[in-house]
Amino acid sequence: MTTQDVAGTAQPRARAVSPGRPPKSEEAARLRHVLGVASAEFVRHGYAEANVSRIARDAGVSKKTIYARYPGKADLLVAVVSDLATRYYERVMAAMSASAGDPEHVLTSFGSQAARNWATPEAVGIYRLVVSEVARFPELASIYRNTMDRFRTTLAEYLREQCTAGTLDIADADAASHQFGMLVYGEIREKSLLGETVTDDDIDAVVRRAVHVFFTAYAARA
Numbered sequence: 001m002t003t004q005d006v007a008g009t010a011q012p013r014a015r016a017v018s019p020g021r022p023p024k025s026e027e028a029a030r031l032r033h034v035l036g037v038a039s040a041e042f043v044r045h046g047y048a049e050a051n052v053s054r055i056a057r058d059a060g061v062s063k064k065t066i067y068a069r070y071p072g073k074a075d076l077l078v079a080v081v082s083d084l085a086t087r088y089y090e091r092v093m094a095a096m097s098a099s100a101g102d103p104e105h106v107l108t109s110f111g112s113q114a115a116r117n118w119a120t121p122e123a124v125g126i127y128r129l130v131v132s133e134v135a136r137f138p139e140l141a142s143i144y145r146n147t148m149d150r151f152r153t154t155l156a157e158y159l160r161e162q163c164t165a166g167t168l169d170i171a172d173a174d175a176a177s178h179q180f181g182m183l184v185y186g187e188i189r190e191k192s193l194l195g196e197t198v199t200d201d202d203i204d205a206v207v208r209r210a211v212h213v214f215f216t217a218y219a220a221r222a
Contacts (some may be wrong), residue, residue: 032083034059034066039080043125047077047133074137077129081140084126085147088117092151096158103162104211110155111184111207118189119198128193152177159218169220176218183210 037059041050052073056063070076092113099109117123130140155177162168170176184207191198 030061031069034061035080035083038076039084039122039126042077042080042129043122047073047129050077052076077133078137078139078143081126081130081143084122085143088123089147089150091117093154096154103167104215106158107180107214108207108211111180111210112203114151114181115185115188115203115207118185119192119203124192127189148181152181155180163220166220168218170218176214180210180214183213 034055038050038055041055041058045051050073052063052066055076056066059066066076070079092110095109095113096106099105130144134141152174156173159168159170159173159176163170163173187206188198188203191202
């Protein structure tokens with residue numbers, strides 16, 4: 001069919017434009033929101049009492065939308081744990097990248113962000129959930145282990161670079177990366193898991209001590 005313009009010439013009628021799928025950025029933000037709501041649900045109620053209908057309601061989506069991506073509650077839990085691990089890894093890597101230069105500064109940034117990750121209620125709640133449910137869902141242990149391995153591998157590579165540059169003297173960079181991680185977040189994680197309050201000053205003090213101990217042990221001697 002056609003319409004007439006002011007001069008009487010037949011013009012084609014404009015075709016309606018379908019809205020189609022939302023942009024990828026919008027879809028990713030919506031997914032991130034759903035996982036955030038699901039994370040809060042699991043932390044608050046535990047796995048057994050977590051309710052997908054409640055998650056859908058609080059996230060402003062339908063249950064069908066959630067089940068289209070996560071066929072069961074267990075799949076949603078795995079996605080929540082994986083998402084948390086990825087976000088925390090990216091935060092630590094960003095902190096390291098933003099503090100390039102003096103290795104003490106880089107390790108302080110790495111340690112501060114790693115410790116702050118462990119001080120969040122979400123991290124504490126999800127860690128407790130992983131420990132309590134790992135017998136039924138061993139893939140949760142794999143996510144945790146793989147994430148910790150990524151942290152340690154990245155840090156070990158940096159430590160080897162510093163050994164090559166002559167600022168550090170480390171015989172086993174893999175073991176040293178594990179040691180540094182436990183120094184910076186071990187105490188913070190313990191306090192958080194026991195329900196004690198952890199302040200920014202607590203984190204700063206722990207990380208300063210950790211970096212001092214680490215460089216006392218591994219700084220290259222003239």
